[in-house]
Amino acid sequence: MAESRDPIAFELFKNAIFSIADEMALTVFRTTYSGVLKDNMDYSTGFADANGKLVAQGLTLPGHLGSIPTAMESIMRHFAHDMREGDVFIMNDPFDGGMHLPDIFVFKPLYHEGRRMAFAATVCHHTDVGGRVAGSNASDSTEIYAEGLRIPPLRFYDAGKRNETVVAFIEKNVRLPVQVFGDLRAQLAACHIAEKQFAELVARYGPDQVEAYMVETVDYAERLTRAALSKLPDGQWSFEDWIDDDGVDYGKPIRLFVTLTKKGDHMLVDWTGTSPQVKGAINNTLSFTKAAAYTGVRSVLPAGIPNNEGVFRAIEVVCPPGTVGNGVLPAACAARGLTGFRMTDCVFGALAMMLPDKVYAAGDGGNTGISIGGYYSNRKPFIYVDFTCGAWGARPWADGLDGNSHMFANMASHSIEVTEAEHPIQLLAYEFVADKAGAGKFRGGVPFRRDYRFLEEEGVLQVRSDRRTHRPFGLYGGSPGQPSENYLNPDGANETLPSKLTMTIRKGDVFRHVLAGAGGWGDPLERDPAQVLKDVRNELLSPAKARADYGVIVDTRTWTVDAGASELARAEIRRSRGWTTTPVVQWTDAAPAAQAAE
């Protein structure tokens, strides 16, 4: 008889099952062909029970937190009663459980003596799944049909035998089949590892006990989540933010609006009030919108809560269909990463209203996607896909981080040297840019720029960036960060480009992207002058800006702060800005006198 309440055996089981999910993730990481998987960690692995409830998810991408359950539901809907040992399922359709087309899910049901006991699950962002633009992530597609190969839930392996029809369809519809199948092999290998180790668990604990412990693992995460939520204040908080535009209807802002309702051990994250879905390819699936909410809320809960269904039971997410947070057919969604990042930031904004001393100001807005694709003279394709972000909003106790990934996606940058060795691209700069971070008692993170020179005859450049007209907000007196920038040939014609674009580029063209600076936290006049001096010496802040934003006068010959002059400058700023109360959220520069001083 199963002893389902043995706390020690349960802890041992829980360790084992999470280590399987992590080992699956490592397997994908080490065998992948694509930089998107390895460097951006744009993939996830997990383990679900026989009914498809998520029991354990590997530690990779917060942005995938809601993805596996939704995809699992779809597989169950289609195949729950038609499944056998040796089957493997594949899918990517955003309107039937997927997220966006590059994310291909692979699921394998695991059996013990003919009884289905669990599922191994993987989802990976593939370099290309066809469609009108290489990389399959254009932001200016206006319907899903242009975005690439749509794979409904299908049997990839039928009782151990590969479905060659599925393989052939995929192979003929993607630009880099060797990479796609290499990465699918990595996904299969991860499922295989899970199968092997799960069998060992069943052998040790017996099938009934394993099932009982999987249920308990989910309940345990729910208890932890609820216990942590109970310690937060009850109430309701809303926050509004704007995406500049969708890259199709230029200049038409898109509203994000969230209301958090916290009562007892439950949190409701409600997106009612968010803009209707848009033409451009930045519409989220509900699963991605959920992930944004989980990421924000988890960041104010204690560490160590396992990732599974139990967490989702305590954090409820609502978003009306037909909105940019829950697109319906034929919404294009390839570039929806932008909306996911910004919904995360919006949740953080609401959390900052709830917990003023625990949450940061806005960062750079999440990653900018840059891809350059085309054909070499021998008609072989090249596709370079880069996602980059790096400036954290200032925190109530410390400056924002300079050069650190966004909370929603713990990605790494590609090596410049490897990029240049493998692609017809040369990078001319990858470095911090001064005077862009929002001022504050704690300043926002300093953004960087990347300059790309194109070396082939002709190619297509696609860019998905934002935070141009709606800048990263500052909190509790902190200033907003400076907007993002895009230029063509900065040392020549220096043409300003929009935040989202698809254009033809030619040999020698240089594209420059500057990330938005992050928002500051707290009154800049309360910043320690020694910290201002340090930034000036490190050329992250100009002496003029030190004076204008902080009222700190730096003597650049002796590298000292002129305390007397600074006192006067601060008094002048204080007088001219005329604050009666400290502004809670700042989207624009709020100190006209400071600007006049420049």
Added chain:
Amino acid sequence: MTVNYRVGVDIGGTFTDIVLLGSDGTIHTKKISSSVDNYARAIVEGLTEVFAETGLSGADIEEIRHGTTVASNAILEHKGARTGLITTAGFRDVLEIRTLRMPRLYDIAWEKPEPLVERRLRRVVDERIAASGAVERALDPADAEAQVDALLAEKVEAIAVCLLHSYANPAHEQMIAEIVRRKAPDLPVSISFEVLPEIKEYERTSTTVINAYVMPIVARYLRALRGGLDRADVPARLLLMQSNGGLMTSEAATEKPMNIIESGPAGGVVGAQALARSKNLPGIITFDMGGTTAKAATVENGQVTRASEYSVGGGIMIGSRLLTGAGYLLKVPAIDLAEVGAGGGSLVWIDAGGSLQIGPESAGSTPGPVCYDKGGEAPTVTDANIVLGYINPGYLVGGAVKLNADKARAAFEEKVAKPLGIEVARAAHGAHLIAASNMIRAIRSVSTERGRDPRDFSLFAFGGNGPLFACGMAESLGMTRVVIPPSPGLFSAFGLLYADVEHHYSRTFRRLTRKADLDEVNRAWDALATQARDQLAAEGFTGADAKIVRSAALHYHGQSFDLTVPVPDGPVDDAMLRHLEEAYGQEHERTYGHRAGTDEPVELVSIQVVGLGIRLGGGGGVPERVRPTRPEPDAPPPRPAYFGPQTGWIETRVVRRSDLAEPAAGPLIVEEYDATCVVLPGWRASLDAAKNIIIER
């Protein structure tokens, strides 16, 4: 017959361990407090004490082998040299931007480690070399001079130089190095092409900077140590343990101190390797557990498994090796160690979900476990071992510290057993098992995560707490043999005695194996081999004593991760390249469970050479039979110990190591001066000729 002694010295944060091993097998050991202000002093004083106790003198010492944390401490405490960096214009912040990744998810409070070179000491030169090695924009010597002058004006104590694509063409870096050497002949300079001629600018920059950052520190330390030894009339030469498990001379360590940064934990693994070789064990997993952390590594077919890079101060694994970004990245070969935050001092607690948890917080040495009776109130892993009867309830082994078993039991009763609603022995046993399961994650990460089945391995356990847990962990992992070496608590110092001199060289060399120019490949490998031979010759290893071993890192074209395979001796021809392709495919299958078809193009990523300086027939020439000189204490009486709900409490025999000359069945407790070993019911313990305890089932 004159007896020569070889000395192993291992410095830890608390204790400095000294082991003397005579050519006749005699062993003398010494454990003294580390002299944190000047680590060299404790070594010299310890040796002097040993001389006084044994009548030996400096003239009897043949060689001193040393594992040190001096370099890693300088990095962790930010007490390295004031270092300047010169890099390519446009890329001033490569060192600080790092890879963007952070080691913890959902952590708003994360702080990136401070760069070892502040931005204002990072200067750029306007130059550019392409990925092909072609000079696209020539370096203007006047520009280079100006940047060097600027750093000298800032009174830097070391300079690092790392330019883009210098692995393909070092000309510009060499120009800058010459300028520095001309203007400041005594200033330590670290040039990326000399340090790590490999692609990936962040990894190369970080490694070059770390090397520069510790150069003056290590040089000063080794000078002080040499001076102290000279004053104590110990003329023996000094060899340093490297992170990769090989030794290098103190001169070589002064030039490339980046190689000795993880010197500390390497000794034990190398000792385990020597044992695996002498006993012909095809595979062992080493398990080293002390007061705060536990570490695991593997030795396969007599070779320690190495990683090509690691993070200094990266801290312990947080469940998974996927999360990188902590500490300071160092791309030099190192023993592939997995570390978890579990030790005797780890706290036992119950989380908000009602689950029993161990660590990562530790009671440290103050207040320490409850049983130390120094004010500690939170139960620890050591307290669990006391409650279970595994550790002698009266005193810590060696008798130095009195223990209070009643207090430990009371704390477990109140803080663990009652809230969980189980009896106290059950609670303590649960804590013991969960601590073991946390440590099993370290073992899995060096075995199953690399496609290795732990059941094919023996578990080799040492460190103060390793022998307490080894048998139980082996049981959970399905392993059937555990080996506990003599003096397990001193084994890291002991292991130093088994190491060989070793130098590693590697170079990025990206070519498709089917399109490689054979002459070019051979020239590149020969150049590295010559470098290795020259270094060994300078240290007195020539002819048969200088051995060259080659390997290659490969991947399927388009993959971004690679695996290393050995390269047989002899010129590289088409047949050898086909052999390497197949070897890569097999290794891929072995590690990940799948491989691509044989027509999948394979790319050579980097070429590698190890130069081995072998004396006295390898393995350091340590005698097989050793004779400890310390008398064993009397065996205490039997005591009750708890081995889980099935068996309950059992009156358990307590023995000394030498008693196992008569093999005995578990349950059994082996008490020694520096460790306690638990043999579970169902297992059998015996001694081999080298006095290792062998536990089998």
